[in-house]
Amino acid sequence: MTKHVAVLMGGWSNERPVSLASGTACAAALRRAGYQVTEVDVARDIAQVLTELRPDVAFNALHGTFGESGMMQGLLELLELPYTHSGVLASALAMDKHQAKIMFKAAGISVTDHLIMHRADVARAHAMPPPYVIKPIADGSSFGVFIVKSETSHPPQEILREDWTGGEEIMVERYIPGRELTCAVMGDVALGVTEIMTDLSFYNYEAKYAKGGSFHQVPAQISPKIYDKVQKMSLKAHAALGCRGVSRSDFRYNDAAGEDGELVCLEINTQPGMTETSLVPEQALYAGHSFEDLVSWMVEDASCSR
Numbered sequence: 001m002t003k004h005v006a007v008l009m010g011g012w013s014n015e016r017p018v019s020l021a022s023g024t025a026c027a028a029a030l031r032r033a034g035y036q037v038t039e040v041d042v043a044r045d046i047a048q049v050l051t052e053l054r055p056d057v058a059f060n061a062l063h064g065t066f067g068e069s070g071m072m073q074g075l076l077e078l079l080e081l082p083y084t085h086s087g088v089l090a091s092a093l094a095m096d097k098h099q100a101k102i103m104f105k106a107a108g109i110s111v112t113d114h115l116i117m118h119r120a121d122v123a124r125a126h127a128m129p130p131p132y133v134i135k136p137i138a139d140g141s142s143f144g145v146f147i148v149k150s151e152t153s154h155p156p157q158e159i160l161r162e163d164w165t166g167g168e169e170i171m172v173e174r175y176i177p178g179r180e181l182t183c184a185v186m187g188d189v190a191l192g193v194t195e196i197m198t199d200l201s202f203y204n205y206e207a208k209y210a211k212g213g214s215f216h217q218v219p220a221q222i223s224p225k226i227y228d229k230v231q232k233m234s235l236k237a238h239a240a241l242g243c244r245g246v247s248r249s250d251f252r253y254n255d256a257a258g259e260d261g262e263l264v265c266l267e268i269n270t271q272p273g274m275t276e277t278s279l280v281p282e283q284a285l286y287a288g289h290s291f292e293d294l295v296s297w298m299v300e301d302a303s304c305s306r
Contacts, residue, residue, distance in 0.1 A: 002036050005299055006055035008072070010041035013064025014139065014165065022274040023061035026295050029276075030059070033292040035299065042067065050079055057302045058083040059295070061274060065138065068271045069095040077304055084298045086270040087306030090242040094270045095138045097171055100241060101267075107240035109233050110264045112252075114173035119159045122170055126155060131175035134159065136166030147175060176264055178254035181220055183234040184272070184280045185247050186294075187301065190231035191283035195220035216279060218286050226253065229263060237268045244306045245298055248272040248280055 007030070009023025010016055020041075027039045038053060040046070042062060050058065058081050066072055070092030076083040086094065093099050101111045115127055122134060126148070134146040134156065144166035146156045159170065180196040198214040220227065234249040248269045255261040272280045276291050284294040 002034065003057060003299065004036040004038070004055045005030055005057045005059050006038050006040050006050060006053055007059045007061055008040050008042050008046070008067070009061045010043075011062045011064065011067045012043075013062075013066060013068075015063035018273060019061055019063040019067065022063065022278070023059075025275040025291075026059060026061050029291045029295045030299065033296045035296075042072075046072075047075060047079065050076075050081060055081070057081075057299050059299060059302075060085050060271060063271055063273070065095070069138065073306070080304060082302040082304055083306070084302045085245045085306075086241075086243045086247065090244065090306075091270050093241045094243065094247075094268050097135070097137050097267055103240045104237055104265055107236050109236050109240065110262075112173045112176060112264050112266070114171050116169055116171055118168055119164065119166070119170050122172055123155050123157055123160050127172040128174065131177075133171075133173050133175050135171050135173070137169060137171050139166055144170075176252035176254050176262060178252055178256065178261070179220075179222075181222070181230055181251040181253050181263075182279055183230050183249055183251075184283045185234050185238040185243070185249070186284065186287075186289075186297070187245070188235070189287075190234050191280075192218045192286045193220045193222070193227050193230045194218040194279055194283060195222070196279075216282055218282055222253070222255075225260065226255075226263060233263070233265055237265055241268060241270075243268065243270055244303075245301050246272070246280060246294075 007023045007027040009019045027037045030037045058076055060083050070088045073088045073091050098116050104111050130148045130150050130152055132148050136144045181193055183193045184191045195217045196214055237249045238247050250266045253261055253263045281291050
């Protein structure tokens with residue numbers, strides 16, 4: 001019997017456009033793979049919609065708050081509907097960068113030094129010697145991220161704007177110069193390591209999603225020792241939070257710091273972008289898994305109590 005998959009996408013977070021792109025691509029690939037697919041643009045009545053639809057599996061292609069933070073996962077648990085990606089606790093921990101870094105540090109994974117402060121205090125004076133990074137504790141796609149450079153005389157005042165959506169408590173962390181690396185985990189296997197390069201100031205929203213905004217090199221042209229270390233740290237980060245299905249860990253690598261350089265884990269994404277040109281599908285393809293194979297594996301891996 002053909003499985004009926006509800007692809008959950010859209011929602012109302014800052015990352016709605018990204019989620020719609022991910023969901024549309026995944027739905028098309030699942031249809032090509034032979035599944036019955038219903039695309040669901042998630043709204044506040046999602047529980048009623050899923051109860052009436054009665055799919056066999058929910059493919060969670062939501063990004064950002066609600067869809068990625070454990071709340072949607074809890075709702076799917078209540079509905080006893082098998083779903084993809086990580087469960088309630090792992091999703092909540094990963095969405096909170098502060099809590100995730102506490103867990104990483106306890107697991108022996110290198111992270112950057114950071115502070116959690118009220119945004120008014122962050123805007124008042126340098127919280128640490130620049131360069132440093134300001135970012136929301138729980139948001140994705142580089143929304144609300146500022147790099148405060150060494151020559152900057154004062155912190156960015158944009159964080160005091162009335163339309164700021166990054167929360168009252170925000171993170172300030174030491175800036176790591178160098179290279180942007182990322183590695184996905186599929187089940188219990190680390191895929192290839194990608195280096196992300198951009199001509200923009202950093203890997204921001206435009207670099208992530210605008211055409212030509214960034215260039216992905218997989219496999220990354222780094223030493224075998226560092227390549228292996230990134231894969232092992234990605235597996236440790238996945239396990240430390242109790243992630244399931246597919247995740248993607250992001251790193252900064254300063255190859256000019258000492259003999260082996262400085263490698264730190266910035267965060268883990270429990271529901272990374274899933275268009276055919278996104279980082280995880282690219283890494284899966286490098287490992288021999290087509291996009292259809294990848295999304296099919298995720299559907300067959302779906303469960304409750306994750």
